[in-house]
Amino acid sequence: MMYLSNLPTGALAHVSSYLAAPSRALFAVALDHRDVDSSSAIAGDDWEALDFGDIEKDLAAKLSDDDIRGVLLSIDAVNNLKRLRLTNCINISGAGLDPLRGSTIIQHIDLSLVGDHESAKLDPEPPISCAEVLPILDSIIERGEDCSLEHLQFPNEWRKERNTESDFHAFLTRYNDYLSRQAVVCLKCSCNLPGDERTGDGHMLRMSDYQYGTQNFTCMIA
Numbered sequence: 001m002m003y004l005s006n007l008p009t010g011a012l013a014h015v016s017s018y019l020a021a022p023s024r025a026l027f028a029v030a031l032d033h034r035d036v037d038s039s040s041a042i043a044g045d046d047w048e049a050l051d052f053g054d055i056e057k058d059l060a061a062k063l064s065d066d067d068i069r070g071v072l073l074s075i076d077a078v079n080n081l082k083r084l085r086l087t088n089c090i091n092i093s094g095a096g097l098d099p100l101r102g103s104t105i106i107q108h109i110d111l112s113l114v115g116d117h118e119s120a121k122l123d124p125e126p127p128i129s130c131a132e133v134l135p136i137l138d139s140i141i142e143r144g145e146d147c148s149l150e151h152l153q154f155p156n157e158w159r160k161e162r163n164t165e166s167d168f169h170a171f172l173t174r175y176n177d178y179l180s181r182q183a184v185v186c187l188k189c190s191c192n193l194p195g196d197e198r199t200g201d202g203h204m205l206r207m208s209d210y211q212y213g214t215q216n217f218t219c220m221i222a
Contacts, residue, residue, distance in 0.1 A: 028074045029071060047076075060089050077099050077103070078105070082107045082108070088115070091126070094128045097136050108150060110153040113126055138174065141175060179205070
């Protein structure tokens with residue numbers, strides 16, 4: 001009996017080239033190749049961006065943290081991925097993001113779990129956890145000048161109630177400090193922003209109003 005996994009890597013890579021990017025990586029993970037080079041060849045090498053909104057919503061909703069971890073490992077995300085959107089990945093705690101730990105490449109991480117022009121409110125609330133995700137984000141911004149991170153979008157569930165004693169608020173303070181140490185630029189035109197165009201309290205993040213936990217000066221984030 002011939003199994004799909006027994007086909008030559010070149011043939012599998014050709015088949016996978018017709019798939020949407022997340023499906024291509026999931027295909028490589030599902031084949032469970034022991035040879036890392038073979039898995040990389042099947043997944044492909046164009047991995048600056050990964051949006052799980054490019055696959056069927058029902059499939060994305062079933063993905064586990066192990067699935068996300070496998071995808072990120074198969075594409076060597078820590079060294080390749082610049083933009084990540086977890087659109088419709090409503091079944092994860094965030095532990096599967098661990099392969100991004102310490103990345104100096106990642107620029108944009110969207111943890112909102114919703115697509116463009118969709119309500120940020122999800123019912124039931126997804127299990128994505130500050131306890132799992134924040135240490136990974138900290139490991140990224142702790143890279144200081146080597147860090148490339150420009151924009152984070154957080155789940156609505158984390159932002160809906162402002163609690164200055166929470167781990168999330170403490171992270172927002174650290175992330176705001178990180179952004180403030182970077183060159184103050186408009187992400188749309190890359191022009192320097194005059195000091196008086198910043199918010200009155202100097203925050204790069206909304207820290208107190210109804211948009212709590214959202215980021216300022218992000219007019220061009222895709």
